Amino acid sequence: MRDHACAAVRLFAPTKTPRYAPAAYPVPDTESLRLAALEKSRRRGRRVARRRVALRWLGWLFTRYILPLAVTLGLFYLGWLHFGSHPVVPSGATGQPPLTLKPENSLHLKEIP
Amino acid sequence: MNNHIDSASARLVPSDHLGNISSLIAEGANFDGNFRTPRDLGIKVDGVLKGNIHFEAGGTVHVGATGVIDSTIIEADYVFIEGKVVGQVIARKALEIAGSATVLGDVSYDAMIDIHPRARVRGKLEYRGDLDAPQQN
Numbered sequence: 615m616r617d618h619a620c621a622a623v624r625l626f627a628p629t630k631t632p633r634y635a636p637a638a639y640p641v642p643d644t645e646s647l648r649l650a651a652l653e654k655s656r657r658r659g660r661r662v663a664r665r666r667v668a669l670r671w672l673g674w675l676f677t678r679y680i681l682p683l684a685v686t687l688g689l690f691y692l693g694w695l696h697f698g699s700h701p702v703v704p705s706g707a708t709g710q711p712p713l714t715l716k717p718e719n720s721l722h723l724k725e726i727p
Numbered sequence: 728m729n730n731h732i733d734s735a736s737a738r739l740v741p742s743d744h745l746g747n748i749s750s751l752i753a754e755g756a757n758f759d760g761n762f763r764t765p766r767d768l769g770i771k772v773d774g775v776l777k778g779n780i781h782f783e784a785g786g787t788v789h790v791g792a793t794g795v796i797d798s799t800i801i802e803a804d805y806v807f808i809e810g811k812v813v814g815q816v817i818a819r820k821a822l823e824i825a826g827s828a829t830v831l832g833d834v835s836y837d838a839m840i841d842i843h844p845r846a847r848v849r850g851k852l853e854y855r856g857d858l859d860a861p862q863q864n
Contacts, residue, residue: 644837651751655791658754663736663809666827670845723768 738835740807744769744787752776754793772796772810792827800849817855824848 642650737745748769752758756774767785772794779800780788786803790796794810806818809825814832816822822836825845833851842848 640814648749651753652746652748652771655751655753655771659773659791659793659809660736663825663827666792667825667843667845670826674845 736806736809736825737823739788739823739839740789740805744805745789745807748789752794753787754791767804790828792825 739844745792748771750762750768750770752770752772752774754773755759758774758776760780762770762776763777763779763781763783764786765783768782769787769789770780771789771791773791774793775797776799777797777811780796780848781798781800781805782803783803787805788801788803788807790806790808790810790812792809795814796810796814799812799814800817801812801814802817802819804818804820805823806816806821807823807825808816808828808830810827811829812832816830816832816834818834818840820837821839822834822841824830824834824840824842824846826845828843831849835853835855837855840852840854
């Protein structure tokens with residue numbers, strides 16, 4: 615009988631729900647959320663915009679100056695390879711004796727007849 | 728209240744308008760639909776928006792550097808574009824296209840315009856004001 619009474623008391627007793635401290639989880643208000651979102655968006659946007667503008671300037675610089683300069687230098691180099699460089703023939707390979715300079719052969723020492 | 732805006736990036740759109748943006752489509756978000764209001768509010772798009780933006784009076788539209796607006800008609804007093812816009816843009820007061828922007832479509836403005844040298848614009852540019860009126864400096 616007593617057990618039944620205790621069970622009835624427990625049945626109608628208020629349910630013990632876990633109590634959360636409301637101050638520990640404050641819900642941010644709309645204005646602070648808006649400002650935080652805008653600030654984060656501004657930082658991210660500024661970084662992306664600077665990087666994209668820099669890349670566009672670099673692309674323009676490359677196509678306007680660097681690429682023509684590289685092509686010109688390449689053409690000069692190819693021309694030098696084809697027309698400007700001849701193989702150096704050593705003097706011994708021609709069969710002629712190598713030229714030697716002697717002091718007695720100097721023109722200013724010879725008497726003019 | 729921190730309304731600090733990088734004023735070096737915006738020259739025509741007042742900083743208080745850019746700081747008082749009321750709606751934000753964040754980066755990574757996709758939004759399909761139209762935005763319409765009779766009030767003088769502001770919207771910033773950092774994500775992807777497919778639809779129209781119409782301010783019946785006033786209004787500031789800021790397309791961030793990561794923002795993409797597709798198949799749209801944008802109509803507001805101030806329009807500041809740093810991202811990509813495909814569609815028609817109508818700025819009743821000032822239009823500013825930054826160097827990181829890409830605009831594919833027709834652009835109309837009533838008073839002032841500023842286009843960065845590195846901006847990419849493909850479309851018709853139309854001044855809707857009075858051509859015979861004396862110029863205001």
